[in-house]
Amino acid sequence: MVNYDVIVVGAGSMGMAAGYYLSLTGKKVLLLDSHNPPHDKGSHHGETRIIRHAYGEGEEYVPLALKAQELWYELERETGKQFFLKTGVLNVGKESSSSIKNIISSSKRFSLPIEIMSAEDIKDRWPGITVPSGFIGCYEPTSGVLRCEESIDAYRELAILNGVTILTNNRVTSITANAESVEVSTNSDSFIANSLILTAGAWSNQLLAMLDLELPLNPVRKTFAWFDVDEAIYGENVFPAFAFDTPNGYYYGFPSIQKAGLKVGRHDGGTTINPDEAMTTFGEEVGDQEDLTQFLINFMPSTGKLLYGKTCTYTLTPDEDFIVDLHPKHPNIAIAAGFSGHGFKFSSVIGKILSELIINRRTNENIDLFAIERFK
Numbered sequence: 015m016v017n018y019d020v021i022v023v024g025a026g027s028m029g030m031a032a033g034y035y036l037s038l039t040g041k042k043v044l045l046l047d048s049h050n051p052p053h054d055k056g057s058h059h060g061e062t063r064i065i066r067h068a069y070g071e072g073e074e075y076v077p078l079a080l081k082a083q084e085l086w087y088e089l090e091r092e093t094g095k096q097f098f099l100k101t102g103v104l105n106v107g108k109e110s111s112s113s114i115k116n117i118i119s120s121s122k123r124f125s126l127p128i129e130i131m132s133a134e135d136i137k138d139r140w141p142g143i144t145v146p147s148g149f150i151g152c153y154e155p156t157s158g159v160l161r162c163e164e165s166i167d168a169y170r171e172l173a174i175l176n177g178v179t180i181l182t183n184n185r186v187t188s189i190t191a192n193a194e195s196v197e198v199s200t201n202s203d204s205f206i207a208n209s210l211i212l213t214a215g216a217w218s219n220q221l222l223a224m225l226d227l228e229l230p231l232n233p234v235r236k237t238f239a240w241f242d243v244d245e246a247i248y249g250e251n252v253f254p255a256f257a258f259d260t261p262n263g264y265y266y267g268f269p270s271i272q273k274a275g276l277k278v279g280r281h282d283g284g285t286t287i288n289p290d291e292a293m294t295t296f297g298e299e300v301g302d303q304e305d306l307t308q309f310l311i312n313f314m315p316s317t318g319k320l321l322y323g324k325t326c327t328y329t330l331t332p333d334e335d336f337i338v339d340l341h342p343k344h345p346n347i348a349i350a351a352g353f354s355g356h357g358f359k360f361s362s363v364i365g366k367i368l369s370e371l372i373i374n375r376r377t378n379e380n381i382d383l384f385a386i387e388r389f390k
């Protein structure tokens with residue numbers, strides 16, 4: 015049996031970044047994944063993810079968002095490739111919306127550049143948007159869009175270059191742990207390490223059950239789709255990424271990038287799924303398309319016909335805050351899960367935090383909000 019310093023189970027968004035940061039430490043590292051990341055079976059596919067700094071989900075996230083942004087720029091320098099598109103992000107909602115309030119308060123507290131706009135200002139600046147009076151906009155010009163699969167690929171390439179072993183199509187089927195070591199078996203082999211990082215996304219509770227732990231994680235089906243648009247109105251050079259808190263739901267989306275069409279999805283809602291069962295495809299569930307088109311008709315009426323749609327998984331915690339912590343009974347196991355549909359932008363910094371946590375049992379970043387203890 016081969017011995018490692020650290021095994022990472024789940025080499026998706028968080029696990030692949032953790033693998034890269036561990037590769038900088040000189041440790042002997044093994045990454046295991048049941049698929050071949052990046053892939054379309056988990057939570058990280060669909061080309062793009064939004065990164066915002068003034069944070070609607072709470073001011074506590076701002077220092078991490080800023081650190082994550084710094085690390086995305088670092089990855090670009092390291093690889094000579096572009097993963098971040100500075101499109102700006104437009105947040106729209108009523109003044110009473112908690113996400114709008116959080117965005118305004120976090121921009122004040124951390125001196126972030128936010129333009130507060132009336133419904134008229136928004137329509138004047140982006141003719142493709144219609145906003146009823148009573149709504150306001152918070153435009154953050156320094157934020158934008160990350161290319162998700164491409165950045166996972168980049169971390170993978172760098173990790174391998176630095177000596178990390180990655181075994182794909184290796185599904186972990188058993189884990190046993192004691193204070194000194196962890197034994198991990200997959201469908202093809204067994205491995206031993208001093209410590210383990212568990213980053214298995216929607217499958218996290220299956221693996222945690224092997225370690226006598228159950229967390230309140232709810233994997234849900236999400237839909238998103240691309241729509242045909244006029245590039246002069248909705249193209250990446252003229253239109254921002256966006257998040258709209260509306261009376262019918264919370265919608266987000268992206269300008270047409272490389273002429274792919276405007277992409278839109280709904281953040282709230284979704285039905286609970288079993289990650290091992292095939293999910294119904296986009297359009298198979300009643301309302302998949304209608305839910306997105308009613309948003310576009312109301313707020314972006316110049317968009318055209320549906321091009322195609324996809325499904326993906328969020329793994330929700332009850333408070334929609336992440337879980338990043340050491341296992342309560344095994345300090346040689348770190349867990350990162352429950353990213354609740356807003357984790358990708360942080361994957362750079364979460365990867366770094368996990369590498370610190372597993373080697374030093376601590377990190378300098380403040381992750382108190384993500385403690386497992388809060389569910390007691």
Ligand SMILES: Cc1cc2nc3c(=O)[nH]c(=O)nc-3n(C[C@H](O)[C@H](O)[C@H](O)COP(=O)(O)OP(=O)(O)OC[C@H]3O[C@@H](n4cnc5c(N)ncnc54)[C@H](O)[C@@H]3O)c2cc1C
Nearest residue numbers: 024026027028048056057064186215217326353357358359
């Ligand atoms: C439609 C959609 C839109 C989103 N939009 C945004 C956004 O705009 N901005 C943002 O910041 N975030 C966004 N998110 C959220 C973000 O993408 C997720 O929070 C993030 O990808 C979660 O990362 P993860 O590492 O936990 O899971 P994943 O990336 O899914 O990785 C988990 C990995 O574990 C592997 N695995 C599971 N079980 C096993 C096993 N037994 N053995 C071995 N390997 C295993 C899986 O194969 C997978 O590769 C969005 C998510 C979706 C679905």
